[in-house]
Amino acid sequence: MKYDVIVVGGGTAGCACAYTSGKLGLKTLIIEKNSYLGGTMTGGLVTPAMNTISKDNTDFYKKLVKKLSTIGGQVTYSDGNKGWFNPELLKIALDEMMNQAKVDVLFDTEVEDVICEKNHIKAIKINSEILSEYIETSNVVDSTGDCNFSKKINCNFLNKSSELQPxxxxxxxxxxxxxxxxxxxxxxxxxxxxxxxxxxxxxxxxxxxxxxxxxxxxxxxxxxxxxxxxxxxxxxxxxxxxxxxxxxxxxxxxxxxxxxxxxxxxxxxxxxxxxxxxxxxxxxxxxxxxxxxxxxxxxxxxxxxxxANTLGVRVSRRLKGKYVYTIEDLRTGKTFENPCLISDYPVDIHSSKKNSSVLEKTNGYSLPIESLISADYDNLFVAGRCISTDFESQAALRIIPSCFSMGEGIAKYIASLSH
Ligand SMILES: Cc1cc2nc3c(=O)[nH]c(=O)nc-3n(C[C@H](O)[C@H](O)[C@H](O)COP(=O)(O)OP(=O)(O)OC[C@H]3O[C@@H](n4cnc5c(N)ncnc54)[C@H](O)[C@@H]3O)c2cc1C
Structure with missing residues (x-):
């Protein structure tokens, strides 16, 4: 068995990535530890997706809105936000979309072993007695939220023990x-x-x-x-x-x-x-x-x-990527050659201390694709809340539409390398 892309974690960013990758003709597999897709959106009951300047920011978002609205699982709110989703119907819509994009999905599955050659991932093995062969892959996307795959292969991380939110x-x-x-x-x-x-x-x-x-x-x-x-x-x-x-x-x-x-x-x-x-x-x-x-x-x-089946986690591990995006980049709206998302969502840092949470407005910013590419492995990518950023900028970038942009962006980047 050989895949062009293995997406570990079929959540918010992982689904956008796998769907786009499948649609672009790449042979794609999702490995998901739960029995449903959607991650924090479904298992964490997080709804609605936030509104940003880049409404309809991805083809994935547009398709999802269309699919959900046909089964009664989406409305456009009075402020124009299309991201009011029903978390249970979302599971069904995501299943259908992965089938349409010809993405293979393995539920209740985790990566057990990884074969690497120097800084290149060659194959993975999952925790199944039946599917016990190593599965070869050209690329891996870690969209587990917590960088659980990258942790297995000893990548470098950016997070410090004090950098947490409730x-x-x-x-x-x-x-x-x-x-x-x-x-x-x-x-x-x-x-x-x-x-x-x-x-x-x-x-x-x-x-x-x-x-x-x-x-x-x-x-x-x-x-x-x-x-x-x-x-x-x-x-x-x-x-x-x-x-x-x-x-x-x-x-x-x-x-x-x-x-x-x-x-x-x-x-x-x-x-x-x-x-x-x-x-x-x-x-x-x-x-x-x-x-x-x-x-x-x-x-x-x-x-x-x-x-909710899963705890709603705002921040945990963040992978060290080729570029570490900073709060200065975000505040100054620094531009990049290969942006994978555009947003204006505020820096939203919750705190356990009364009167200490932060909601800092921004003027619009973009994120370079290099913040989604591992510094340690040449075919490892990351999408979702565990990307290569500092703590403060992650607090603006973690929202659902931005995770969709990251997932779609990384799939397009991989496709551009493969063709
Ligand atoms: C309380 C809370 C409220 C929020 N409110 C909003 C909101 O109103 N609007 C908004 O836009 N955003 C909101 N957010 C932010 C947003 O929901 C999340 O940041 C985003 O959904 C995270 O997406 P992700 O792809 O990084 O992770 P997830 O969606 O969590 O996906 C990770 C996936 O990886 C799987 N996984 C984990 N480990 C493994 C493993 N070892 N093997 C296989 N699979 C694995 C998980 O089961 C999951 O499916 C909120 C977040 C929180 C915590």
């Missing part, structure tokens, strides 16, 4: 009367800018938020304060609260919380810290759901319908 464990509540909740919260929050709501394709879509930071006069603050006083919530539960509706789920809301606060921050690569964080986050989910039922109109019959 992780979130997302969840969904269903059984909500969204009409009642929308009418109530729009009236309750009418003088502020935190809540938006719109009727789209016959379904109410909305978003609202609260954080413990004092930079905004949050409408929901009296409820959070009271809930802490009455021990419905712990103070740490009030760190961050954000909800979005989900296309095709007219009685549900996706929660971008709890944000797991801890000083020092939890290291998602440490299995002990990560496991404790997951257990603690699920307790927090129970408290937040009780808070919603007690304080928010329309939640009387609501219940937890889903908890």
């Amino acid at each position: 992780n979130n464990l997302r969840f969904i509540m269903s059984g909500i009367n969204l009409k009642i909740f929308s009418d109530w919260i729009m009236e309750f929050d009418k003088d502020r800018t935190v809540t938006t709501s719109a009727l789209i394709d016959g379904q109410i879509h909305l978003s609202t938020a609260y954080t413990w930071d004092t930079n905004k006069n949050w409408a929901l603050r009296p409820f959070f304060d009271d809930a802490v006083k009455k021990k419905v919530l712990k103070y740490k539960d009030t760190s961050y609260f954000q909800v979005f509706t989900i296309p095709g789920m007219p009685d549900s809301l996706a929660f971008n919380c709890p944000r797991i606060v801890s000083e020092p921050e939890i290291n998602p690569l440490d299995p002990i810290e990560k496991s404790k964080a997951l257990q603690s986050a699920r307790q927090s989910i129970l408290r937040i759901s009780n808070f919603c039922k007690t304080y928010l109109m329309g939640f009387e019959k609501a219940y937890i319908s889903s908890i």
